[in-house]
Structures are given as C-alpha cells and as structure tokens.
Amino acid sequence: MIRGNQLSGIFTLGRSALYAYENTIEKNGRSGIYVSPQTTFAEILRNTIAENAQMGVAAAAGAQQVDIRENSMRANGGLGIDWNLDGVSPVVEDDSKAPSNAPLLFSAIYDPARNTTIVTGRVQNRPLGPYINATNVDLYANATPDGDGERWLQPSGVQQGSSFVIEIRGDLRGQWINATSTRTHWLASKPPADHLVSHSFAGGTSMTSELSNSVRVE
Secondary structure: OEEOOOOOOEEOOOOEEEEEEOOEEEOOOOOOEEEOOOEEEEEEEOOEEEOOOOOOEEEOOOOOOEEEEOOEEEOOOOOOEEEOOOOOOOOOOOOOOOOOOOOEEEEEEEEOOOOEEEEEEEEOOOOOOOOEEEEEEEEEEEOOOOOOOOEEEEEEEEOOOEEEEEEEEOOOOOOEEEEEEEEEEEOOOOOOOOHHHHHHHHOOEEEEOOOOOOEEEO
C-alpha cells in the first residue's frame, strides 16, 4: 500500500519508464500517479487508486507510450485520468501524435430477456503508425455520474474512427458507465496475445485516453 505521501504516491522524473501493477495508492497529497513529460514508457495496470488530493493518474504533456488499463479509481480530487493536467481534454481531429481521444458514449440499456447490458458509442482515433493497429475500449462501472472508473468491466476491440456496440453480461441498471480508448500498434507481423508483453517483445506503442462521458444504465 502506498499511502499518505505529501506529493504523489508514485511518480516519474526526467527520462524514465514506469511499471505500476496491482498497487493500492490512496490518500496522497497530490495525484495517485504522476507521469512526467520525459517519460518514455509507462504501464499502469490493475491498481486501486483512491482518495488522492488531485488526479488518479496525472500524465503530463510529452509523456509517451502510456498504457492505463484495468484500474479501479474512485473519489480522487481531480479526474481519474488527466492528460496535460488541464482538466477534460477536447476531442481533436488527428490524435495520431497525441494522447488518444476519449470515446463518446451514447447509451447503456439493460435487456432483461438476455440479461445483458448494451453500451453504444463512438471512438474517433487515428492510427499511431503504419503497422498493425488496434483500438481497445475499456468499460468501467461507477456509482455516480462523475466516477473516476471505479470498477473495470471488460475490454472490447473496436474499429478506429467508428461507432461501436458492446455487450456486458449482467444487470447494471442504476450504475453509470464510462470508458477509455487505448490505441496500440506493433512492429511485428503478429502481435502477442498478452498486451503486457507487447512493448518489450513486439515493439509496441500504446496510448490510453482520459475517461469518457458517463451514461446511466436504464
């Protein structure tokens, strides 16, 4: 457990890399995790990040290859994920050389006949490079509309720059859904099945967005 620091719970300085897996990071004086502008690579996966004074994850402008997925974030003072440390980032036309655009969610509706929650939305992303590209949308459930991404639900591969329909098993009525978009491209002819090894073994590059708008499951 990483708790009660005057500044961020975990942070990078200068030209550096970060692997942050399965930590509990809470009640720190600034963000839970701070990624500095000179960071060349960061994987922030399956952490619990809660009740920090500022953002859950603060990623400064200039940080590269930042993969933020499958975390549980709640009750942080700022955004769950904040790129450029300036609040909610607008969607840009070409994000190929920038942090990924967050998805735009349209609706989340429970189908009792199938015991399935159906989420619709759109992601506007450009490929990161001229190789094999993929986009994953990670969905999160929250108790309130301003949730930081409290409970990771599942990832779904979607077409870049397209609308999507994602089905989640179970009744999530009354909860609020938000999402991130993570773009990855590989230099290898076939990417590995496990995204945790994609960087070191296949020359992969990933960028995760801020969290999307929230929609209430009806």
